[in-house]
Amino acid sequence: MSQNNGRPKEQYMHTYIKILIILFLGSTQVIVAQEEDTDDIGTETVTVTKAYTPTISDAFKIKSVPDLNDSIVLQKKSIEYNIFSVPVASTFTPAKGKATSVKKTPPPILYNSYASAGGGNPANLMAKFYTSRTIDRESGYTVGLEHNSSRGDIKGTALDNIYSNTELDAAYKKRDRDFDWGVDIGAKHQLYNWYGIPNGVFTEQTVNSIDERQNYFMAEAAGHINVEDAYFENASLQYRRFWDVVKSGENRAIFNTGFAFPVADESFGIKAKVDYVNGSFENADLNNPTNTLGIEYSQLQVGLNPSLTLMADDLALVLGVNLVYGLDAENKENNFYIYPAVTASYRLLDELAIAYGGIEGELEQNSYYDFVQANPFVSPTLTITPTDRKYDGYLGLRGQLLPNLSYNVKASYTAENRKPLFKLNPQNTFRDDEKGYYYGNSFEVFYDDLKTIGVLGELNVDVNRNFTLGVNVQYFNYTTETDNPAWNLPDITGSLFMDYQIGEKWYAGANLFYVGTREDVATIADQSGIPTNFTPTLIELDSYFDANAHVGYRWNEQLSIFLKAANIANNNYQRWANYPVQGLQILGGLTYKFDF
Secondary structure, X not given: OOOOOOHHHHHHHHHHHHHHHHHHHHHHHXXXXXXXXXXXXXXXXXXXXXOOOOOOOOOOOOOOOOOOOOOOOOOOOOOOOOOOOOOOOOOOOOOOOOOOOOOOOOOOOOOOEEEEEEEEOOOEEXXXXXXEEEOOOXXXXXXXXXXXXXXXXXXXXXXXXXXXXXXXXEEEEEEOOOEEEEEEEEEEEEEEEOOOOEOOOOOHHHHHOOOOEEEEEEEEEEEEEEEOOOOEEXXXXXXXXXXXXXXXXXXXXXXXEEEEEEEOOEEEEEEEEEEEEEEEEOOOOOOOOOOOOOEEEEEEEEEEEEEEEEEOOOEEEEEEEEEEEEEEOOOOEEEEEEEEEEEEEEEOOOOOOEEEEEEEEEEEOOOHHHHHHHOOOEOOOOOOOOEEEEEEXXXXXXXXXXXXXEEEEEEEEEEEEEEEEEEEOOEOOOOOOOOOOOEOOOEEEEEEEEEEEEEEEEEEEEEEOOEEEEEEEEEEEEEEOOOOOOOOOXXXXXXXXXXXEEOOOEEEEEEEEEEOOEEEEXXXXXXXXXXXXXXEEEEEEOOEEEEEEEEEEEOOOOEEEEEEEEOOOOOOOEEEOOEEOOOOEEEEEEEXXXXX
């Protein structure tokens, strides 16, 4: 770089230094002036030991692309690349890949129908038929038929003891987008004998004159509808006609409906019920000699059950009340009942322990049909009235101790007015009814006010998917208003059941049950013919134990063979007074599945 180019830069630099000195001195004067104007701040001496002589180095800009002054400039030479491909002989041939096959379990073949039939001793027969047909994707129907009968002879009884039970059921169901509905029809025929007369009580001539056979008939029709995502939830209507061979008849109609309304985060529900039963018995009460015109009854119940359901993390609580209006049209009496309807459950230890309890009550409608299903040896001379279950309080604990072990324990206290109890009718040979049920071989319904303390314990074990086992035990303590025993009610009951799938072909199962002692009373007629003068004798029925088992073999997908054994202990115990049961019974048969 030449010297001529540097002179202007030195001149500019000198000028720049002068300007800085002038600015510095001016600012110093301003500061001194401020110090002079402020008397209370004081004075301060500033000593300059060296004059400030700043210097600035020469600045120059580096070119981004400098000029090349070399005498020789290298020129880039283009390079060409070539690849020489030489073939190499090879004898390697890779094998084609093949996925490992996985053995699949074939899905079970489902059939829409099956038929089963069997027979055994003592002259026992059974038959079943069931089919389920689909009409389209939304609708279908089912039909079922079942028959059981026996013509066996029980030792120690003077009369025949044959029985027969035949049932037919059919249903149609259809499901739409937001609701489903269906109709059901059913029919039943039951044949029983009042055979509860021991040998030697009456002469052979009297026994031969007794017509002990009773036939029951039932026909019913019902319909229902269930609605999703609506305030109106469901409704159902059922009508049943029940009658027997001695001109007893009963009609019953039941209507139920339910509504649900969201309230904040809770649910408020209302259930309504109308239950009407009426009927008549052609024959008069065996215990009331003044009534010779038969028995008629008519009971109407209208109930409303509002409830509020509260749900928390571990708590479920239902607060409700059951309001019922009851009308006895035959006796022109009516009453209004208020019952509690409160239930709760709380998870103490997740699934390990769940505490639950409640207090509930209801006006329970009784009927001739229900009494026959509980005891088919009742006389067609019953008094029908509802049971006032004032309250049923209970407290329990349930849960799963292990993934395959569950339990349940519960204690309860129940108070009931007009509790129906089955009791032997008195011998009254002065009657001349068409059927022979007045020889002390039938049962009446005796109503008593009853308080019951109950304790329940049950255990269920799923050892694996092929073996299940369950056991339960119940204890009862009764107190009656009349100070009589709680007729024919056991003080203790127990049961055990098991099912075992033995491989793919064999299966087996068993159930055992125990019923404790019960009490009844036998009343023998005297010459007066007045039931109140008859001599009662207390009867204590022994406890009994019954064991039943079955085993089966699946011959193929459609055909199975089974063998059943009942009352394996061959004990002719008495379920009801003077009514011993059949001893050991063996029944074998076949079951065939098919598409129909």
